[in-house]
Amino acid sequence: MSTQKEVRQEAGTVEDNPVRLEKDKAAQIIEALNTDLADAYVLFHQLHKHHWNVEGAEHLPIHRFLQEAYEDIEEAADELAERVQAIGGVPHANMPTLSAAATVEPEDEDVYDIRTSLEHDLGIYGDIIESYRDHIELAEGLGDYATSEMMREHLEVLEEHAHIIAHYLEDDTLVLESATH
Template identity: 75%
Template sequence: MNTHKTVRQEAGTVGENPVRLEEEKTARIIEALNTDLADAYVLYHQLHKHHWNVEGAEFRDIHVFLQEAYEAVEAAADELAERLQALGGVPHANMATLSEVATVDPENEDVYDIRTSLANDLEMYGDIIESYREHIELAEGLGDHATAQMLREQLEGIEDHAHVFHHYLEDDTLVLDSASN
C-alpha cells in the first residue's frame, strides 16, 4: 500500500459547491444523502444475497428480477454519491461507516425460504421509501430542487420494485401444493 497520503477533503466535511447552496443547508442535505447511500448498500447486499440463494419453481423469474433490482439500487447509489460530491460532500464508502449510518437493518447471514426473503426485502423497501419522502421534503425546503428531483425519480423506481415484490408475495400461484393433490 502506498504510504504517501494527500487528503483532498476529510470525510464529514463540506467543501465549496458549484451549485451555490449555503454550507449549512448543504450539510443537512449531504447527511440525508449519505443516509440514503448507506441504506442503498444494505439493500443492495440483501437483494444480492437473495439472488444467489433463490430456489424453487419460480427460480428463474425471481432470480432475474432480483438482479434487476440490485442493479437498479447500485445505479441509484452511484447517482447519490455523485450528487453528494457535487454538493461539496464526501460520500460514505467505508463498510463500517455505511453500516453505522444505515437506518435499515439487514437480515442475518442465514438463508431463508424465498417468501421470507422477499417479505424482508419489501419491508426494507418500505422503510427506504419513507426515508426518501422525508429527504425530498428536506431538499425542497432547503431550496435544493435538483436533489429533490433526483430523489423523486429514484423513488419512482423504488416504488415500482416494491410493487413487484408485493405481487410476488400474493397467494395466487400456478405452483401446486403437494397437500392439495
C-alpha cells in the same frame, strides 16, 4: 493503503460547491444523502444474497428480478454519492462507515425460503421509501430542487420494485385449495 500524503477533503466536512448551495443547507442534504447511500448498500447486499440463493418453481423470474433490482439500487447509490460530492461533501465509502450510517437492518447470514426473503426485502424497501419521502421534502425545503428531482426518480423505481415484490408475495389464485377440485 493509499500512498497519498495530503488529504484533499476530510470525511464529514462540507466545502463550497459549484452549484452554489449554501454550506449549511448542503450539510443537511449531505447527511440525508449519506444515510440513503448507506441504506442502499444494505439493500443492495441483501437483494444480491437473495438473488444467489433463490430456489423453487419461480427461480428464474425471481432470480432475474432480483438482479435487476440490485443493479438499480447500485445505480441509485452511485448517483447519491456523486450528488454528495457535487454539493461539497464526502460520500460514505467504506463498510464500517456505511454500516454505522444505515438506518435499515439487514437480515442475518442464514438462507431463508424465498417468501421470507422477499418479506424481508419488502420491509427494507418500505423503510427506504419513507426515508426518501422525508429527504425529498428536506431538499425541496432547502431549495435543492436538483437533489429532490433525482430522488423522485429513484423513489419511482423503489416503489415499482416494492410493488413487484408485493405481487410475488400474493397467494397464487391459480393454485387449487385442495386436490378434490
